[in-house]
Amino acid sequence: MYCSKCGAVLAADAVFCQSCGTPVTRAAVLAPSVGTVSPHAGVGAIAYALNVTYAGFWLRFVAYVLDSLIIGFAVMVGVSILETLPRGRVERVDPAQFMAFLTLALTLVALSSVAKWLYFAYLESGEKQATWGKQALGIYVTDLAGQRVTFGRATGRFFAKIVTGLIPLGIGFIMAGFTERRQALHDMIASTLVLRH
Numbered sequence: 001m002y003c004s005k006c007g008a009v010l011a012a013d014a015v016f017c018q019s020c021g022t023p024v025t026r027a028a029v030l031a032p033s034v035g036t037v038s039p040h041a042g043v044g045a046i047a048y049a050l051n052v053t054y055a056g057f058w059l060r061f062v063a064y065v066l067d068s069l070i071i072g073f074a075v076m077v078g079v080s081i082l083e084t085l086p087r088g089r090v091e092r093v094d095p096a097q098f099m100a101f102l103t104l105a106l107t108l109v110a111l112s113s114v115a116k117w118l119y120f121a122y123l124e125s126g127e128k129q130a131t132w133g134k135q136a137l138g139i140y141v142t143d144l145a146g147q148r149v150t151f152g153r154a155t156g157r158f159f160a161k162i163v164t165g166l167i168p169l170g171i172g173f174i175m176a177g178f179t180e181r182r183q184a185l186h187d188m189i190a191s192t193l194v195l196r197h
Contacts, residue, residue, distance in 0.1 A: 007053070054181055054194065054195060055176075055182060056177055056182050057173075057176040058177070059139060060184075065133070067120075067132065067134075068133075070132055075112050075115075078108070078112075079108070117155065120158045121157075121158050122151065125148065138197045139196050140197070141154070142192065142195055144191050146193075149190075153191075156190045157186055157189075157190035160185070164185040175188075181193055182194065
C-alpha cells in the first residue's frame with residue numbers, strides 16, 4: 001500500500017501517511033504493477049506504480065553546481081589551448097584585428113553553448129538519464145510515466161531553462177522545492193520529473 005501524495009509505503013491499517021500526513025483512501029492505496037499503468041493514467045497512479053521519491057530543490061541545486069564546475073573546467077581547458085597559439089605583438093588596434101578577435105570570442109561563446117546543450121541533453125536522454133553531477137548525487141530525469149526521455153525532450157527541457165531563468169528572483173527554479181512533484185518550471189514545460197534512486 002502506498003500514499004497517494006508522496007508514494008511512501010503505508011501500513012495495512014494506516015489512516016494517515018506517516019511521511020506527509022495525507023489521509024489514506026482505500027480506493028487508492030493498492031499499487032498497480034508497472035506494466036499495467038497506462039501512459040494516459042493520472043500522475044497519482046503513475047506515482048503508485050513507480051513508488052518514486054522526487055529530488056528536491058537543494059539536491060538539484062548541488063547537482064547543477066557540480067555540472068557547472070565540470071563545464072567550466074572544460075571551457076578553461078579549451079581557452080588555455082587557444083592561449084598557446086602563436087600571436088604577434090599588437091602596436092595599435094587594427095579594425096581587422098578587432099573584428100577577428102570579436103569573431104573568435106563569439107565563436108567560443110557559441111561553441112560553449114552548444115557543448116553545454118549537448119552535455120545536458122545527451123546525458124539526460126542517455127542510459128543513466130542523468131548528467132555527471134546528477135549521477136554523483138543519485139538523481140535522474142524521467143518523463144511523467146517514469147520512462148527515459150528522448151533527446152528531443154531533453155533538448156526542450158534544456159532550452160526551457162531559459163524561460164525558467166526569466167522569472168525574477170529565481171522563482172522558476174525554486175518551484176522545485178515546493179511543488180507537489182518537485183518540478184521546476186522547465187520540468188513542467190517539458191513534462192519531466194527528477195527522481196532519486
